[in-house]
Amino acid sequence: MKRAQTSIEDVPLNRFHQRLTVRSGGGSFVDGYVLSIIGVVMLQMSSALQLDGFCEGMIAASALLGIFFGGFIGGWLTDVFGRKRMFLVGPVIFVLASVAQCWADTALALFMLRLLIGVAVGIEYPVATALLVEFLPRQYRGPRLAALALLWFAGAACAYVVGELILRSDAEQAWRWVLASGAVLGALLLLIRLGTPESPRWLLSKGRRNEAQAIIKQVYGRAFSLANLPEQAQERKLPLRALLHSGYGKRMMFVVVFWTCSIVPVFSVYAFAPKVLAALRLTGDFGSISSVAITLFFVIGCLIATRLINTVGRRNMLICSFLFSGMALLGLGAYNSSSSGLILLFFSLYALFIGGAQVLTLVYPNEIFPTEMRSMAVGIGTSFSRVGAAAGTYLVPASLSGIGVANTMYAAAVITLIGLVVSWLYAPETNALSLREAAALD
Template identity: 65%
Template sequence: MSNNISVEDVPLNRFHRLLTVRSGGGSFVDGYVLSIIGIAMTKVSPALGLSPFWEGLIAASALIGIFFGGFLGGALTDRLGRRMIYFVGPTLFIVCSVAQFWVQSGEVLFALRFLNGVAVGIEYPVATAFLVEFMPKKSRGPCLATLTILWFAGAATAYLVGDAILNFGGTDAWRYTLASTAVIGALLFLVRLGTPESPRWLISKGRHKEAEAIIRRVYGSGFSLKNLPEQAESKNLSFASLLHSGYGKRMAFVTIFWMCSVTPVFAVYAFAPKVLEALHLSGDWASYGSIAITLLFVVGCIIATRLVNTLGRRKLLLHSFLWSGLALLLLGALRDGPSMIILLMFGAYALFIGGAQVLQLVYPNEIFPTEIRAGAVGVGTSMSRIGAAVGTYLVPISLQSIGIGSTMYIAAGITFIGLIVSWFLAPETAARDLNDAASLNEETEPRVSSGGLNKHRNQY
């Protein structure tokens, strides 16, 4: 029995939910890996006799690794397929995390955490490409947005697990803390067993029979290639060639908006107590404020996840940059104001920036075709980590040299750059078929039928 329903219009099923868990694990590990070192460092430093130089380098090692891993993961995922690269990250998590248990020097610890960062960088392009290429279009945005929430869940778990191990683990507790990532890596490896290859990637390589077999397996015997919106087979164009064919503007949009959204967030999140202290909040105000800001980051992402379809991608991004930028601007102007106003503005920033945060993984997966989708996510991931690293590094220096007011004005300026770029370049992709959203056609109204896609095939 056959039907005419597109696979992008089917209801969310058990496979989709399991795939969200399988892919979301990468974001969870990212939050865990980046947070666990901060918890363990108080014990690691004296145990290994680390100098301040090596402390800073080890703290930044995973971010450096993510930069290289994003490029590598994107290129390999587009060239070798989604399924093969799906297991590279978990394998590296297991091997490198177990090896950290026996580490004896700062240099070796840096190398192992660098490789863990590479694994995280690989995760983003492959996990999100897998998710977007199977997911129904109504669930595509919310499921991709959920990955951002899982990052915070991973960070929170790292704090809870790390604190528990350090309190009850004895002299070598820090070794168990660093090695704990291996447990998550092993679970991620196991839960991904049995994941089929993406039919879209197989079709782009001319492997139609394999693609049809997977479509029947996932969606039922009544489905076939006819139920998948048409796409062109890859002509072995390089990533650079496709960018020159018209996708360069979209790559610029993704890179700039991602950097502008993540740079102030990492800086604020990493140094919330120090920033609050500079704003004359101390004691309980600073302690409770840091907790509240963290919670509001999560709440903001949850709200944005609910709005990503109803409000639309473009409007959500513009509102997110506008209101979060205004909150930072007011923080600079009201730096000597009452404590409650300061916390209110900080909370507003954390809440409103959620829209830009969740769209970091939605946009690059929707506006690029199958043959360069993972590569585009990889580039966005890598470039965003430059902004994260620079922002994190410069905040203490900025607070000391130019003060809290100017620091907040700079953060607001970066956010408004994201707003301006998004105003001119952000497309609307909600409710559009994945191939339609990835085409270079600039129309804003979604097309329900996939039949009209044929005339755009030559564009990608």
């Protein structure tokens, strides 16, 4: 009878949790791959299609614009139709749109396909994170959600490695095969997600108690039931407008601002990595090696943050991440004419320290909102943060040629330090809290 009184948020990890982490984390890996791959082929693609600066910027920003729409659509559809159905939508789009890039021969065609891929990524964020957080025990919630950000950068690193290998294979129009390579990962993701059950919390929010009970027994064992999820019975079902006016609006503002400030410099760098590094005089083979090295430091930073998130706490990690990464960007601006080694050091420090903010972009919105608006909150945060990222990405070429690389780095530092101020004022501490406690306003 002791087990019957145990909340499912306090159970040990089981094989289902491990499989679900792979299923959700695989989406983050593919997201990082398909979004970053455009930066690998930008120079070759631009030359082959004779793109001007305007077209380059629009193609680079198109996926981010797609994420804006996909975040809203995915958040809404995930709350309306459930996590299970939407879990398969993103992988299908990844496969179809990636393959179609093989035949794209105009800037408009590439723009539309990259926009569609962005929509798929936007759908992925709310569904994959909500499904994972609603099954995980509280002790593992932070590290496992943080690991999704780690896997995003791992996917980005893989994109640069695979992309460089394909480009150096001397295959005809190799850049097309680089863009199409995302279809392989999308197909694998679809296969591993087949058979994923629906979230009991979502079923309860829709009044489908018998189905929720059956899934709880399937996942946690026959001794478990709805009695092991007592907090859900007390949740009030309020419309989104009422929830925002009740105090969640301030939390939504915090999520949107800190998420935006954490990713604008990152996406700008990834979309135009060769141009940014060339402006900082990191060119040739050293420039290619530097791109991979910086991406690996992003991965290392996220890995360290994932390991320390329960020890350091969410709030402290976010503040320190913005502080030290902002200082690194200031160093890039101040020493932009220095040796290649010093520039690579500052870039690597930025990549290392921004990892804390990156992993929290998926942790905070899933923890500080109730079940009935969790997916929508993630979707809104995803959408609005990508508007800023798209604008920043589009403006990078003009910024480099207009105000120079030093001022471009200073602008990125200002954005990062805005994230620091907002986090200092509004970031809550949710470490070791249950989902209901973390989402409570008092």
